Amino acid sequence: MQHTVNVQLAERSYAIHIGRGLLNELPERIASRFHKPGHAVIIFDQGVAAYSRHASQGLVDAGWRVSPISIPSGESSKSVDQIAKLWQEMLEQKTDRGSLVIAIGGGVVGDLAGFAAASFARGIPLVQIPTTLLSQVDSSVGGKTGINLPGAKNIVGAFWQPSMVIIDSETLDSLPRREYVSGLAEVAKYGVILMPELFEYLEQNAALAIGKDSEVVRHLVAESCRAKAAVVQEDERETSGRRAILNYGHTFAHAIESVAGYGKLLHGEAVAIGMHMAALLAQRLGRLEASAVERQQKLLTALDLPTSLSSADAKQMWDVMQHDKKVQHGKLRFILPTRIGHVELVEGVSAEDACWAIQAAS
Ligand SMILES: NC(=O)c1ccc[n+]([C@@H]2O[C@H](COP(=O)([O-])OP(=O)(O)OC[C@H]3O[C@@H](n4cnc5c(N)ncnc54)[C@H](O)[C@@H]3O)[C@@H](O)[C@H]2O)c1
Ligand SMILES: [Zn+2]
Known part of the structure; x- marks a missing residue:
């Protein structure tokens, strides 16, 4: 069974889709909002590379140009170093305001990729695909994105609402x-x-x-x-x-x-x-x-x-x-x-x- 929750924020409104196996329908879900296939940057936690490959394959088959970028697992990735690397890679992948950022992982990657989407080219649409229970019930919804400075958690960031949240409950099967x-x-x-x-x-x-x-x-x-x-x-x-x-x-x-x-x-x-x-x-x-x-x-x-x-x-x-x-x-x-x-x-x-x-x- 599937379920949709709508977040009503005027022109920043979006849908949260919840169900098992939704990753299989990713291209259709994304097409319902972004119409033409284009360029997608998939920023994923290296611990969930299999989900990223699956998502990437579906999008490539549907005609998208996909740039996958892997992020080391763990809170230390919410850093200035990591965001700088990410911006650089996005630049090399010819990312622009017409691109789409897709975050696949827990709250760490959601916050980091969200901030990359908020800041690169002054803002790119973002799709959150949270894969931990915490990120599915909390961090992927609400638009808070950001990174840490030494000794100061979440101190640099932006409010940047996603254009869509896709919650595939099947991803929780592999979560410890x-x-x-x-x-x-x-x-x-x-x-x-x-x-x-x-x-x-x-x-x-x-x-x-x-x-x-x-x-x-x-x-x-x-x-x-x-x-x-x-x-x-x-x-x-x-x-x-x-x-x-x-x-x-x-x-x-x-x-x-x-x-x-x-x-x-x-x-x-x-x-x-x-x-x-x-x-x-x-x-x-x-x-x-x-x-x-x-x-x-x-x-x-x-x-x-x-x-x-x-x-x-x-x-x-x-x-x-x-x-x-x-x-x-x-x-x-x-x-x-x-x-x-x-x-x-x-x-x-x-x-x-x-x-x-x-x-x-x-
Ligand atoms: N933006 C917000 O509103 C908000 C709200 C709450 C928390 N947060 C942030 O979220 C972060 C914590 O998020 P988290 O608890 O998801 O931690 P996390 O992103 O570090 O993920 C936890 C671990 O689970 C692994 N993992 C993720 N999905 C998996 C899966 N499906 N199967 C197997 N392993 C998987 C990851 O590799 C990682 O090792 C913190 O940085 C916190 O500040 C943000
Ligand atoms: Zn909390």
Whole structure:
């Protein structure tokens, strides 16, 4: 079964197509938007070269000139060096504003290729083909693209909406289980911030979700895209504050990732722990019932996600959070739930309360 979610952003609107085997229909899907075959630059993660070859073959058969460019796997590819190489290769491949950039891979390649599309020749149309669960439910939708500088993640980039997102659920078959499960944390996040029925569906289908049951996966991806699209439609460029609700659990998670050292915990694992800390903090502040905290913890556990950090150093994490952009005058702002399905921005959280929550989840 296939599913389409539309992101409504006036002239920047686009469709997200979700289904198994969609890569086989790539030329037709692309023709529905770009009509004549032309030049496509396929920027792909070297770990998913087989999907790139498949996509490339289909497009060549349909009359496209294709320039495949391989990117080494891993966060370190979101760098100035890598984007410079990419621009140079695009130039050598005679890329111009009439070309099309196709990104195939997880969030790393999506962010890098997205920024290449946003910047080269002052902007080229982009098609996202995300192949990790995290990129399918989060990074490929919403138009944030960019790279890192040493010590500053995602600091250079652009808002550049894709012209189309093609999610072939079959690509998840080859995704390592731990990477896949990590992506489920962001799905649970949408449930807590916005979609109580998605939260309930996850509770009822946790085992099938972990087992990559195709119908369950399609539903989870489609609902997550619907949630992300709804938030992005309200606040495309993060100006009204609405888009900040997507950061639920992330202030803690970023501190965990930075203190625990990148690489030890996957992003989604840190987000799950961060969500538990945020829920505990909300409970301490009298904003959330204990039963909701327990319900969230039970779901995260059922999804095989962690909710505690064995060696949390609250003081060290607090110091990291101080440097987070959400700090104002030494007091932190947090996205905190009031119930499953609703969150609020809470200003002026004290160090004592935040550190208590970190310790309580340790
Ligand atoms: N732009 C946004 O809105 C946004 C949102 C969230 C995260 N991000 C970014 O996304 C990045 C993380 O993305 P990610 O979690 O997808 O990581 P990733 O892109 O590094 O992919 C994870 C690993 O999975 C491998 N892989 C990818 N697809 C595979 C498949 N189908 N089968 C087997 N292996 C596969 C990759 O080679 C890589 O080793 C971060 O850089 C983060 O900043 C961006
Ligand atoms: Zn995240």
